Amino acid sequence: MSGAGLWTWLATREALAAKPSGRGLRSARMPGTWTLWLDHLIPADEWTPSASGLGVDRQLWAESLQDDAYAQLVQFGCQWLDRYHPQGLAGLTEDEREQLAVWMSQAPWESPQRRFFELVRDHAMKLYYLQPAARRGTLLEHPPQPMGRAIDLPVVMAPRPKDPSHV
Amino acid sequence: MFDMIVIGSGAGGGSAAWALATRGLKVLVLEAGPWFDPDKDYSLDKSDWEQHAFPVKPRSQGRYTYGVMQKLDPQWQDLRSWHRDEMSSEWPERRAVTMGYSHVRGVGGTTLHYVGEAHRMHPQSLRLASQFGVGADWPLTYDELEPYYARVEKLIGVAGAHQGPLGPQTQDPSGRWRSTAYPLPAHRLCPASQQLAKGAQALGMSWAPNPRAALSEAYDGRPPCNYCGGCGKGCPRRDKGSVDQTFIPKALATGRCEILANAQVTRLLHNRLREVTGVEYVDAKGRVQRAQARGVVLAAGAIETPRLLLANRSRWAPQGIGNEHGQVGRHFLETIYWMSVGLHPDRLDSFAGLPADSICWDHNRPDGIPGVVGGARFYSATLDADLTGPVAYATRVLKGWGASHKRAMREGVGKALAVAAIGESLPHPQSFVDLDPKAKDAHGIPLARMHSHLDDMACRRLRFMAGKSRDLLKAAGVSELIHEGGSYDSFGSSHVFGTCRMGKDPKTSVLGGDGRVHGWQNLLVCDASAFPSSGGGESPSLTIQALSLRAVERWVDGVR
Numbered sequence: 001m002s003g004a005g006l007w008t009w010l011a012t013r014e015a016l017a018a019k020p021s022g023r024g025l026r027s028a029r030m031p032g033t034w035t036l037w038l039d040h041l042i043p044a045d046e047w048t049p050s051a052s053g054l055g056v057d058r059q060l061w062a063e064s065l066q067d068d069a070y071a072q073l074v075q076f077g078c079q080w081l082d083r084y085h086p087q088g089l090a091g092l093t094e095d096e097r098e099q100l101a102v103w104m105s106q107a108p109w110e111s112p113q114r115r116f117f118e119l120v121r122d123h124a125m126k127l128y129y130l131q132p133a134a135r136r137g138t139l140l141e142h143p144p145q146p147m148g149r150a151i152d153l154p155v156v157m158a159p160r161p162k163d164p165s166h167v
Numbered sequence: 168m169f170d171m172i173v174i175g176s177g178a179g180g181g182s183a184a185w186a187l188a189t190r191g192l193k194v195l196v197l198e199a200g201p202w203f204d205p206d207k208d209y210s211l212d213k214s215d216w217e218q219h220a221f222p223v224k225p226r227s228q229g230r231y232t233y234g235v236m237q238k239l240d241p242q243w244q245d246l247r248s249w250h251r252d253e254m255s256s257e258w259p260e261r262r263a264v265t266m267g268y269s270h271v272r273g274v275g276g277t278t279l280h281y282v283g284e285a286h287r288m289h290p291q292s293l294r295l296a297s298q299f300g301v302g303a304d305w306p307l308t309y310d311e312l313e314p315y316y317a318r319v320e321k322l323i324g325v326a327g328a329h330q331g332p333l334g335p336q337t338q339d340p341s342g343r344w345r346s347t348a349y350p351l352p353a354h355r356l357c358p359a360s361q362q363l364a365k366g367a368q369a370l371g372m373s374w375a376p377n378p379r380a381a382l383s384e385a386y387d388g389r390p391p392c393n394y395c396g397g398c399g400k401g402c403p404r405r406d407k408g409s410v411d412q413t414f415i416p417k418a419l420a421t422g423r424c425e426i427l428a429n430a431q432v433t434r435l436l437h438n439r440l441r442e443v444t445g446v447e448y449v450d451a452k453g454r455v456q457r458a459q460a461r462g463v464v465l466a467a468g469a470i471e472t473p474r475l476l477l478a479n480r481s482r483w484a485p486q487g488i489g490n491e492h493g494q495v496g497r498h499f500l501e502t503i504y505w506m507s508v509g510l511h512p513d514r515l516d517s518f519a520g521l522p523a524d525s526i527c528w529d530h531n532r533p534d535g536i537p538g539v540v541g542g543a544r545f546y547s548a549t550l551d552a553d554l555t556g557p558v559a560y561a562t563r564v565l566k567g568w569g570a571s572h573k574r575a576m577r578e579g580v581g582k583a584l585a586v587a588a589i590g591e592s593l594p595h596p597q598s599f600v601d602l603d604p605k606a607k608d609a610h611g612i613p614l615a616r617m618h619s620h621l622d623d624m625a626c627r628r629l630r631f632m633a634g635k636s637r638d639l640l641k642a643a644g645v646s647e648l649i650h651e652g653g654s655y656d657s658f659g660s661s662h663v664f665g666t667c668r669m670g671k672d673p674k675t676s677v678l679g680g681d682g683r684v685h686g687w688q689n690l691l692v693c694d695a696s697a698f699p700s701s702g703g704g705e706s707p708s709l710t711i712q713a714l715s716l717r718a719v720e721r722w723v724d725g726v727r
Contacts, residue, residue, distance in 0.1 A: 143216045
C-alpha cells in the first residue's frame with residue numbers, strides 16, 4: 001500500500017468509527033468544542049479579536065444547521081476532535097490542538113477530516129474578515145467606497161536573501 | 168406609434184436609442200431587465216462589500232441552456248484549471264460550464280458590470296478570410312469605422328494614451344490609426360501594473376495603459392475614478408462609462424425616448440412584405456402588450472438576438488426571421504481566456520487601482536502568435552480576479568491558520584498579482600446557438616442553447632496565452648503560482664459574438680454591412696452578434712457602439 005493509500009485508508013476508517021447518527025442535528029446545541037476549534041483557527045491577538053469574539057462560531061453554527069450534509073460534517077468534526085482526551089478538545093494543550101490541525105490539513109483531500117478542516121476554515125475566515133473589526137492593522141480597514149484606494153504608495157519591498165556571490 | 172423600437176438597452180441598444188432620438192425620431196426602448204440605482208443597489212461602500220457581486224434583481228438574469236460540452240483531449244493537459252490548495256484525484260472528463268454566459272439584464276445591459284475596456288478592433292482582424300484564410304471578412308473597413316469610434320470615445324469619455332501623430336497614414340503601437348486624441352488622459356498605472364510593466368520590459372514586451380471608459384478627470388458632469396477596483400460590482404460614483412450613465416441619460420434628455428424596463432419582448436410582428444411592424448411584449452405587471460413602429464432595432468446580445476429571430480417563425484419566415492439560409496445562431500464566437508495568478512514577495516497594494524488598466528497588444532494581430540491564426544492580448548488582471556479584499560486573500564491566497572496566519576494577512580494582503588489573456592475565437596461548425604427543444608421560459612418561448620467547441624488551433628492559442636502569462640508573472644518577480652484557469656476545461660463567456668454575422672453574401676451571413684437583416688428593410692441588429700470575427704481579445708463594447716451609430720444613422724438617412 002502506498003503512503004497516500006495508507007492515509008486514505010486510515011482517514012476512512014477514522015470517519016467510519018466516528019460517523020454520527022445524523023439524528024437531532026437541527027436541535028443540537030452548539031458544543032464548546034466548536035468554539036474552541038474556531039478560536040484555534042482564528043485566535044485573538046494584539047490587533048483583533050478571536051473568531052468567537054466576533055460571533056463567528058454562533059453564525060457559522062447556525063448556518064451549518066441549514067444544510068443536513070454540512071451539519072453532519074460539522075458534528076462529525078467536533079466528535080472527532082473530542083476523541084483524543086477524556087475532556088475532549090478542551091483537555092488538549094495548544095500544541096496538541098495544533099498537531100490535530102496540521103494532521104487534518106494534510107489528510108487526503110477526499111477524507112472527511114480534510115473536508116471538515118477546509119470547509120470550516122474557509123467559511124470561518126469569510127465570516128470573520130467580512131467584519132471591520134477583523135481588518136484592523138491591514139490596509140483594508142475601510143470598504144472601497146466612498147474613499148477609493150490610493151495608488152501612489154511606494155511598493156514595500158520584502159527582505160531578500162543575500163546573494164552569495166556578493167559576499 | 169413610434170418611429171423605432173429598440174429591443175435591449177446595453178451597448179448596442181443604448182447607443183442606437185441615443186442616435187435615433189438625437190436625429191428626431193420617437194423611440195421606445197424595451198428592456199427585459201430592471202433599472203439599477205447606483206446609490207441603492209451597489210455595495211462597494213458596505214463593510215461586507217466582499218460578499219456582494221454585481222447585484223441580482225428580479226428579471227436581471229436570463230435563462231439559458233448548454234449543449235453537451237466536448238471531451239477533454241489529454242494532449243492539452245497543461246491547460247487544465249488548478250488551484251494550489253485544491254487537489255482532487257478526479258479530473259473531469261468533459262469541459263465544464265462554470266461561469267457560463269456572464270451578462271446582466273437591466274437598463275445599461277452588461278456594461279453595468281463590465282470593467283469598461285474601450286477597444287478598437289485591429290484593422291487586420293476585419294480581414295480574416297481574405298488575408299488569413301479562416302473565418303469571415305467584415306463587410307466594412309477599419310477606416311469606415313474610425314470616425315464612429317472617435318465619436319463614441321468622446322460621448323462616453325475614454326481615457327487612453329496615444330503615441331505618435333494622428334491620421335490614417337500613421338499607426339500607434341497597437342496597430343490602429345486615430346483621427347483624434349483620446350478625450351481624456353490615460354490613467355496612472357496601479358502598483359500591480361507597474362510591477363507587470365517591469366516584467367514585460369524584461370521580456371521585451373510592450374506594456375501600455377489600456378484604453379478605459381472610466382474617467383481619469385471630471386468629464387461631462389461625472390467625477391473621476393478613485394481607483395477602488397470594484398468596477399465589476401457596479402460603479403457607485405458613475406465615472407465608469409456604462410450605458411446607463413452615458414447614452415441613456417442623453418437619449419432621455421431629448422424628450423423623444425421612452426424606456427420600459429422589465430419588458431420582455433416575445434414576438435416580432437411582421438407581414439408578408441418582410442417588414443417588421445412592431446413587437447409584442449410582456450410588461451412589468453405580466454400583461455401582454457403591443458407596440459407599433461416603422462422599424463425595429465434588435466440589440467439583445469449575441470445569445471438573445473438569435474433566439475428571438477429563430478423563435479419568430481411564420482408562413483413568411485418559416486425558419487425564423489432572417490434565417491432563410493440557416494445562418495442565424497451559427498458562427499458562435501466565445502471568450503477564449505486564460506488567467507494566471509501568483510504571489511509576489513513585495514507588498515504591491517494590488518487591491519487598488521483600475522481593473523485591467525494596462526495591456527500588451529504585441530500578439531493581438533491575427534498573425535501575432537507563431538503557428539496559429541488569431542491573436543491574443545494580455546492584461547493586468549489582479550482586480551478582475553477579484554483579489555480586492557481580505558476574504559479573497561484568506562480563502563484563496565494565504566493558506567494557514569492561527570496567529571501566524573493573522574500576521575501573514577497583515578503583511579500579505581496586496582501581494583497577489585495576476586495576468587490574463589483573451590484570444591481570437593474562430594467559427595467552428597460545432598459552436599452555435601439554437602433553440603432548446605425542451606426548455607422554455609415563462610412565456611412559452613424556447614430558451615437559447617449554447618454549443619461550444621474548441622479545436623486544436625484554439626488550444627494552441629491557449630497554450631501560447633498560458634505560457635506568456637506565466638513568463639510575465641515570473642519576470643515581474645512572482646515567486647509562487649497559486650491558481651490558473653482558462654477556456655480549455657471551462658466554458659465561461661462574457662464576450663459573445665457572431666450569431667447574426669454581417670457579410671455581403673446572404674448565404675453565409677444574416678446582416679448586410681449596414682446592420683440590416685438581409686431581405687428585411689426595417690429590421691436592424693445592433694449588438695455583437697453582428698461581428699464576423701471576435702478580434703484578438705479586444706473587448707467589444709466600443710465596436711458595438713460604433714457599429715450601432717453607423718447602422719442607425721445610415722438607416723435614418725436612407726429612410727429620409
